[in-house]
Amino acid sequence: MSKGVTPQSENYAKWYTDVVQKAELADYSPVKGCMVIRPYGYALWENIQAELDKMFKETGHVNAYFPMLIPEGFLKKEAEHIEGFAPELAIVTHAGGKKLEEPLVIRPTSETIIWAMYKKWINSYRDLPLLINQWANIVRWEMRTRMFLRTTEFLWQEGHTAHANAEEAMEESLKMVHVYQNFAEQYMAMPVIVGKKTENEKFAGAIDTFTIEAMMGDKRALQSGTSHYLGQNFAKAFDVTFQNESNEKEYVYASSWGVSTRLIGALIMTHGDDKGLILPPRIAPYQVVIVPIYRDNEAKSTVMTYIETITNELKSQGVRFHLDTREALSPGYKFNDWEMKGVPLRLEIGLRDVEKGNVVVFRRDNAEKIIETKDAFCASITRLLETIQKSMFENRKAFREENISNISNYDELKIATEFGGFARAFWAGTDEEEKQIQKETKVTIRCIPLEQSGKSGTCFYTGKQTTKQVVLAKAY
Amino acid sequence: MSKGVTPQSENYAKWYTDVVQKAELADYSPVKGCMVIRPYGYALWENIQAELDKMFKETGHVNAYFPMLIPEGFLKKEAEHIEGFAPELAIVTHAGGKKLEEPLVIRPTSETIIWAMYKKWINSYRDLPLLINQWANIVRWEMRTRMFLRTTEFLWQEGHTAHANAEEAMEESLKMVHVYQNFAEQYMAMPVIVGKKTENEKFAGAIDTFTIEAMMGDKRALQSGTSHYLGQNFAKAFDVTFQNESNEKEYVYASSWGVSTRLIGALIMTHGDDKGLILPPRIAPYQVVIVPIYRDNEAKSTVMTYIETITNELKSQGVRFHLDTREALSPGYKFNDWEMKGVPLRLEIGLRDVEKGNVVVFRRDNAEKIIETKDAFCASITRLLETIQKSMFENRKAFREENISNISNYDELKIATEFGGFARAFWAGTDEEEKQIQKETKVTIRCIPLEQSGKSGTCFYTGKQTTKQVVLAKAY
Structure with missing residues (x-):
């Protein structure tokens, strides 16, 4: 991937799709509106998932899995919900060689199938709260698609919680929008504004929708995660009641919340520049890439032996690194390639560095290049990564405030x-x-x-x- | 879940579905042939995923994600493949409020969409091998379904690899069936026979299919994972060629391999008994459950303080434990509940145990109950879990040899x-x-x-x- 991308100033939209493809995050597929998430993009998603999943579990949630195919009639039970989603549904009409009696829709979100199950599981206040999350694929038939930002199929998580009273459900939906804020700011280095959506913009079926809104590199807004207070809307639609502590029957209160692979789009547009991606260290697939430089086999052997002492140190410190040993490519080509892929730190190591006990360290976020001793580098690497993380956040926050x-x-x-x-x-x-x-x-x-x-x-x-x-x- | 299950000897099939439901692994859904994987069952799947994913990465594979919806025409490109899967396809005919020009099928497996992409990505021997895995949901419209064993929708992983020659592709498919064997035996404590399928039984589109076959508690066989050597079949169907080292064009060689949520069915039937599940420690969601026993608040406070010294120790050793503090339930009820859920070890702790510095330890796999000092227990817990793991495997191996x-x-x-x-x-x-x-x-x-x-x-x-x-x- 040595060729560059369209400059942002020339065409921001083109810059975006260039970066997605040249950084090998995703590729167009033969299926209209669907993308393929390539290994490098998926590694990013795995890191996002791992951190979010930890946060969900620390806040008392468990994961489960519900069917992807939902009887069409279920969606119609909540009036606003079907009105909101009807135009985007993909519908299975035939299966097993036969026409289905009732068509099935591919989930555009799972409130309806989940609340059909909650009816079976919830009887008493003792069964509450129910704090379930699902990692799943979703289909919404969008007219205009753009990789990661809006695709016909996408990956996401959706939390669906049930509570014994309105206050608790509201508290949950607020708690989760703050979990999203925390993740966006601490891990993605992306400052967000936390707020409530207006009536026009809220989720189809919600009473209130909370959102995190981020400013992209072209100063436009990207809704990056939402959390909904659903009140008793879905409980009423699916007749989910519980015996409360006063022994009365009452409808259950609900929240739902989700973020998707759209976050990868957010990441690209928050930090990227004309050389490609810039990834925050905490979720970068590789935090450090090492490019060895040599002309002959003897030099190679010396350089590689030296590098091994560094990689051993990185391994022991739990730093995610990659050693680029590709033979057919020049160091310059590799530099561009890893800048395109946004790796936070690059080490360039040649014979001269070995002789002096040095490393050349290049920071992707501010293009600073410094030479220091190997020992100094190894002693400060985790601190340096955290410095980059913070600096990227502060940089983007200043940018937002200016705009x-x-x-x-x-x-x-x-x-x-x-x-x-x-x-x-x-x-x-x-x-x-x-x-x-x-x-x-x-x-x-x-x-x-x-x-x-x-x-x-x-x-x-x-x-x-x-x-x-x-x-x-x-x-x- | 205090009520028991149908005895195995009375009706093994009924025993199986009873255990699935009473251990809260899964539940029937309103969608024909689809199940809901409940949090306890999903936690098991997460542990299976985590270990397998580690094994895949250690053998050089990376994850990616391909579209779930595949143009119907793609499946027809490999003649045996479409013949094998045609009867089981679920078909999307309408989307976004319109009839689609070409119907889309929900993936019954992803060879076709993946090889359509490999055509874009593979040009030279330098692009090989390509070692990609995908975690995904799959739909096959089965007539007779049974939870975990055969459901219309299921979760799985599918590896799809591309190689420059037949030997390497064959080596890969053999390597992966041995990864499956290793996982089944070392983590699930389930002995398997590794072998090749006959022509009648092989995968639709494969040249050779390798399998791991396990003996269930009713002595019937369960195919638990398969790995296919695909030769050049899909490369030819999708015209995927590469420039080899001699600068000649050649079709790419392939393997594919997968295991699914069926493994949970295997686990249930390999180890379960008339009291429910028995889980091997290495993949059990909880390795230890602690049931406090007390009659009044004073006793409770004493017992809970004592338990905290144990849980601190378990935490520091990385043992997965659960403290059952449910107030409305008797200890006896809790004992049955956790036996149903197959937790390898149960600690029962009452006032008398506190006074003597003891713990009562119950082993789910062999129903042994021993009393020992808290310190002795804490000092030997990880060894004890490994002893159980091994003993469960040896027990099942002896059972298979007998039969x-x-x-x-x-x-x-x-x-x-x-x-x-x-x-x-x-x-x-x-x-x-x-x-x-x-x-x-x-x-x-x-x-x-x-x-x-x-x-x-x-x-x-x-x-x-x-x-x-x-x-x-x-x-x-």
């Missing part, structure tokens, strides 16, 4: 968001007015941040007084 | 296998004769074991001389 404007009228909104950029504003409009703004400017209310100033101000659109502040942007 | 008969004529075959049991015999029959035996007796040739005596003998069916020995049995 959020406080706006007070409609014209200012247009100016602040026209070429990307977030706008912060007071908002007292209706759902209809919100839709009108979107129609005219393609800008949407990304969320009502959970952190509000508490101050009162003038709605930028209606001129009404309000304390509600929102964040607006063009979004993916 | 394999060497037979020399057709009548002996019928007697040896009528109520379960394996038969070892010389075989020189044709495919047709093999089918005739199956028709008359329901017995199939499970495999031609890789380990052969090398001796010559008389075919039990045809009377011909041969050196080929086979293992026959009724199978799931």
Whole structure:
């Protein structure tokens, strides 16, 4: 993959798909709207999964697996839910050589099949809370697809929890959006705004949807994870009641929450540059790549022996590294290749370095190249990786702050968001007015941040007084 | 789950489904032939996955993800492949509110979509070998289903490798069947016979299929994992060629291999008894369950403080344990519940044990109950778990050896296998004769074991001389 990518400034969308392919994260498949996640992209997903799964388990959740095929009638039980998902369904009409009596839909999300099961499992308050998560594939027939961001089939996790009262269910949905925030910021080095969606933008079937919204490299917003407070909507649709502590029958309260392979798209667009990916150390498949440099077999043997003392040290410290021993390729080609793939640190090691007991260390995030002794490098490697992790986050946070404007009228909104950029504003409009703004400017209310100033101000659109502040942007 | 299960001797099939449900491994779903894998069953699958995934990576494989929906035409490209799978396909005809131009099938296995991609990725011998594995869900429309053993949708892994020559591809498929053997024997404590399938029984599209065959508690056979040498069949079907080292174009050689959630069925039937599951320590979700026994709050406080010193010790040793603090249930109920769930060790701890510094230890596999000091227990716990692991394997190996008969004529075959049991015999029959035996007796040739005596003998069916020995049995 020695050839470069389209510069961001020339065509950001093209830059994105170039990076996806040249970094070998994913490839187009012969199936419309579906991608193949290649080993390097999947390794990234495995690291994301591993960390999230740990967080879910630490917060008391267990994993399970529910059928992918759902009777069509199930989706119709919750009116808003079917209205939201009907246009995107893929439908199995034939199986085992016969026409099915009732068509089956491939899950676009699993609330309906899961609540059909919860009816069997929940009888008493003693069965609650039920805190289940599922890692699964999902199909939503999208018209316009883009790799990782919006594909017909994608991978995700979906938490589905059941509770004995509204407060607990609400607490759960808030807890999980903060788990997502924590993961995005601490592991992906991606600052996010945590907020509530407006009525227009919430999940089909939810009472409230919470979201994490991130700013991409082109200053547009990407919804990166959502958590829903479902109230008793699905419990009523599937008749799931429980005997409460006062021995009364009551409908169960629910939350659901999910993140998907879209996070990989978020990662690419948060950190990437014209040389390709830049991966945060905590989830990078390789944290360090080592490129040996030599001209003949004697030099090779010397260099490789020296490298072995380094890799032994990295192994013992649990650093994920890769030694690039490909024979047919030049060091320069390898440098570009691993920059494209976003490996946080590159070690270049030749005869001269061996003689001096040195290593040449290249940082992908800020392109700094330093020469230090092997011993100094080995002693500080985990600290250096953490420094990069933090620095990437701070860098992106500063970038976001530079590109959020406080706006007070409609014209200012247009100016602040026209070429990307977030706008912060007071908002007292209706759902209809919100839709009108979107129609005219393609800008949407990304969320009502959970952190509000508490101050009162003038709605930028209606001129009404309000304390509600929102964040607006063009979004993916 | 205090009520027991149907005894094995009364109705083995009923015993099996009772255990699946009462141990809360899985539940029937409203979707025909599909099950829900419940958290306890899924935890088992996660442990199986984790160990296998480690083994795959140690043997040089990487994971990736390919689309679940495959154009119908792809399956038709390999003639035997479509013939084998056509009756079991689930077909998506409508999506996004429209009829599709070409129907899509839900993958019954992924050779076809993967080889369509390999055509894009493989050009030169330098691109080989390609060693990719996928964890995924699969749909095969089965007429008669049984939880874990045969369900319409199931979870599995499928390895798909591409090689520059036949020897390497064959070596790979043999290597992987031995990885499966290793996993079955070392982790599941399930002895298996490794062998080759006959022409009648091999995978649709393979040249050779290798299998691991295990003996269940009712002495019937269960095919527990398969590895296929595919030769150039799929490369030819999808026109996948490479430039070899002599600069000639050649078709690529292939293997594929897989195990599924069927392994959980194997586990249940290999070790289970009339009290429920018996799980081998290496993959048990909990290796130790602790049941505190007390009558009042004061006793409870004393007992729980004592238990904490034990759980701290277990934690530091990395032992997976569960402390059963459910208030509404009696110790006796809990004992039965955890025996049903097959937890290898149970600790019962009451006031008297605290006073003496003791623990009561119950072994699920052999129902031994011993009392020892807390310190002695903590000092020997990991050794004890390994002892159980080995003992379970030896026990099942002895059971299998008791139930394999060497037979020399057709009548002996019928007697040896009528109520379960394996038969070892010389075989020189044709495919047709093999089918005739199956028709008359329901017995199939499970495999031609890789380990052969090398001796010559008389075919039990045809009377011909041969050196080929086979293992026959009724199978799931």
